Amino acid sequence: MSDLFQDYSEAAGRTGAYDEMFTPGQQARESYGQLAGALRELSLADVTARADSMARTFLDRGVTFDFAGEERPFPLDIVPRVIPAHEWTVLEKGVAQRVRALEAFLNDVYDKMTVVSDGVIPRQLVTTSAHFHRQVHGFEPAGGVRVHVSGIDVVRDAAGTFRVLEDNVRVPSGVSYVLENRRAMAKGLPEAFGQQLIRPVEEYPRRLLSALRKTAPSGVDDPTVVVLTPGVFNSAYFEHTLLAGLMGVELVEGRDLICRGNRVYMRTTAGEQRVDVIYKRIDDEFLDPLQFRADSMLGCPGLVNAARAGGVTIANAVGNGVADDKLVYSYVPELIRYYLGEEPVIANVDTFRLEEKEAREHVLDRLDELVVKPVDGSGGKGLVIGPDASREELEALRKRVIADPRGWIAQPVLQLSTVPTLSGDKFGPRHVDLRPFAVNDGDDVWVLPGGLTRVALKEGSLIVNSSQGGGSKDTWVLADSPQVPVETLPREAITVRERVSVWPVESNWRDRQAEQQQ
Amino acid sequence: MLSRIAESLFWIGRYVERADGTARILDVHLERLNHLPMEEQRSVAQELLAVMGARPQSEDFGLPELLNALAYDKGSATSIAGSLGAARENARRARETVSSGLWESLNTTYYGLNQHRKDVVGTYRFCNWVLERTAMVSGLADTTVSHDESWLFLVLGRSLERADMTARMLSTRDVLSAGMSWVNMLRCAGAYESFLRTRRAAFGDQHAAEFLLLDRLFPRSIVYALRDADECLAKLDPSAQRVGFINDARRIVGQARTFLEFHRTDDLMSELPEHMERVQKAVSQASDAISRKYFNQADELAWVGEVS
Secondary structure, eight states: OOOOGGTTTHHHHHHHHHSSSSOOOOOOOGGGGHHHHHHHTTTHHHHHHHHHHHHHHHHHHOOOOOHHTTTOOOOOOOOOOOOOHHHHHHHHHHHHHHHHHHHHHHHHHHOOOHHTTTTSSOOOHHHHHHTTOOOGGGGGOOSSOOOEEEEEEEEOOTTSSSEEEEEEEEEOOHHHHHHHHHHHHHOOOOGGGSSSBOOTTTTTTHHHHHHHHHHHHHHHHHHHHHHHOOTTTTTTTTHHHHHHHTOOOOEEGGGGGEEEEEEEEEETTTEEEOOOEEEOSSSSSOOOOOTTTTSSSSSOHHHHHHHHHHOOOOOOOOTTHHOOOOOHHTTTTHHHHHOOOOOOSSOOOOOEESSSSHHHHHHTTTTGGGEETTOOOOOTTTEEGGGOOHHHHHHHHHHHHHHOGGGEEEEEEEOOOEEEEEEEEEEEEEEEEOOOOOEOSOOOEOSSSSSSSEESSSSOOOOOOGGTEEEEEEEEOOOTTSSSSSGOOOOOSSSOOOOOOSOOOOHHHHHHHHHHHH | OOOHHHHHHHHHHHHHHHHHHHHHHHHHHHHHTTTSSSHHHHHHHHHHHHTTTTOSSOOOOOOOHHHHIIIIIITOSSSHHHHHHHHHHHHTTTTTSHHHHHHHHHHHHHTTTTTSOOOOOHHHHHHHHHHHHHHHHHHHHHHHHHHTHHHHHHHHHHHHHHHHHHHHHHHHHHTOOSHHHHHHHHHHOOHHHHHHHTTTTTOHHHHHHHHHHHHHHHHHHHHHHHHHHHHHHHHHHHOOOSSSSOHHHHHHHHHHHHHHHOOOOHHHHHHHHHHHHHHHHHHHHHHHHIIIIIHHHHHHHHHHHHHO
16 A cells, blocks of 8 residues: 555544445455555545546536535545445345335325324324424325435444434435536546446436336326426535436426416426426425415425325425434334335434433433434434533533423434545545435336445544535445446447448549549 | 638638547547456557547557547647647648637647646546637637638538537447447537437437437537538528539538438438448548639649640
8 A cells, every 4th residue: 555545544443433445454345456456556646636636627517515605516535435236235225125115104104194003103203293294194196106216324333234324205415416426536536447347327317307207197198397496595506407407307496387277387488388297306394385384485386286186296295204204213124114024124223212211311311422313403403422512512402302302312423434535645534424315216216326425524523414524425336247238248340331321322523523624 | 812721721620620529529438448448448449549530550559549649649630639730730821811819729729738647637637628728719710700701611611520520429339339328429529418408308329319410409410510511611602503503512511411301210320320421421522522612723733734
């Protein structure tokens, strides 16, 4: 290893976490072999030049997220994260299983609630969830799918076992960075790509579009799909534009839409045009001022009724948030057993439900050793990491937990796995998580081979959210055999052609002119 | 205007567009090439070179040689550096007619050619830079040169070369039948987003090829480029005839365009190689015919000399 990796093993040893690239003896794991070889060839100057150039490309291309009103490039680290085929097979299965279970759960809670009557999950838990929307109770959405797109966050614990950290079945974001990261890496670190089969990610937009079209209301031959964005000030606006662009569909804002007779139309230069499928990238609360927040300017009045009447498919369905609730999360293994009759492929992180008296007392005694999270938070908001918190913070937290035990869960502090990450003039271990994305078209759950690896750029930090100093890594899923047909198709030589000619016989102008001149 | 100047302008148009097209093709295919195993990389590199109309100098032809042949070799008109050098040389000869903006942008480009690292990563940046420079050259040509005869020759050269380059982009499909080749073809032409917006959910080789070959509104499609060339030719030679055409170049360009436009596309994919071959041939024949009609005085003199 070059001096870029000096002191790496020592630093990795300090974290006590599982390192994805190296075994404790500073040996590169098999899946990272090629990458380690490529990095070994590079000097510090090479690496920083490439990292700079990648950052500049991101800014040029507008691959940014909005932070406190400012557009920032999403930091991409030059070392990718590699997932070998056998590990991916498990992840893929586990994610798809989870999506199927959550889909069944959502169908159930907005219908007969057999899961409650069978005693799997307390009724109160469902009905007290902030995202359980009675407005969408009692109808099956057009197309029959609720979780079209999902992002299931997984982490690896100190033993290297994958565990699910949380489910995102409302509006999971980040897939645009997966697509852009791959593009940037292909140009920034070309040496590492050769000789190994890295599964492509570029088909995602097509998969998504075909899933959205497939779940259109019945009776529509050529469904019109749109992406609904809150507008240019949203932090994920870049992603909305990218997805709409790559799917070749319109990106609409609420004011572009109009509901009439339980159908949705968009205003175009050619008059109103029917919209059949809305890929919704705004929160439920802002979607429809008739049903939710009346002061919302972002949505369009009447959408929920149109969905109820089957006139439009909304993806993801309204009300999915109840499945994201972190207390419901703690029941997902039971839900998998209940709905699918299967054992969960990927385990949860151990979770204390603070409504249970014993658990609460136990947790309150050990607040300084645990992570406490609000049940409906996302983006790392409101989360308190016990060992890092001050006494005052813990005291404030204790009061809030006692006041609203339903609103919080507690988990042990997980030492997330680490991957080498460029920081200053060398590589250091930084903690990462992984968000694989799944697309459900009703028949099949397809998991994008790859996903968003977020990395905490600060040494020792466990918070990977982009709003809190996180960056990302390209995620490479290796194919174990060249079963992906790509390179192996027989190619025909380009010079030999034995085909019937369709063009008229060529008139040879030069000859004729020569004749005329003679 | 002087034939010699007209010829220079025609070739400025062609060379700048060739540099642009080659940079686009190289940029996209380099990415693919990098993912291939060594052996395959070599054969694909050679095939890619063949598509660009050149032969490998030696048996030992791999990725570094391809980069040199297509990007940096100043001695070859196939390479980007060679094309831009030739464009600048032509501009130098017609310096009093081209606008100073056009001349300076070509000259600056020429001097910038050496300031790039010649490895794979550097080549990506080089291609990007070339695209920016060529866009600037065409932009300056459009806005600072009067749209008279001289500009028409420039655009004529550009349109013909564009048709030729798009044909080559389509031919690269054969070279890299590696999955998703149509995405690459479209990326080459910068047509990916435009295509997606027009075709909605209809993806695939056939549709992409159709778009690049026949789309009437996308400026880099072959039909569009040929129509542009046709319009230039018509303006250059406005003598209206009741019947037929006496201008060979117009006849060649017009026949190629109309054949493509009115041809059924059911078997497009299997016929594509022939289309591409014929388009490239038509472009070179049209270029010859234009030379004969407008530039080539020397030939006739020689002939006269022979007789006397």
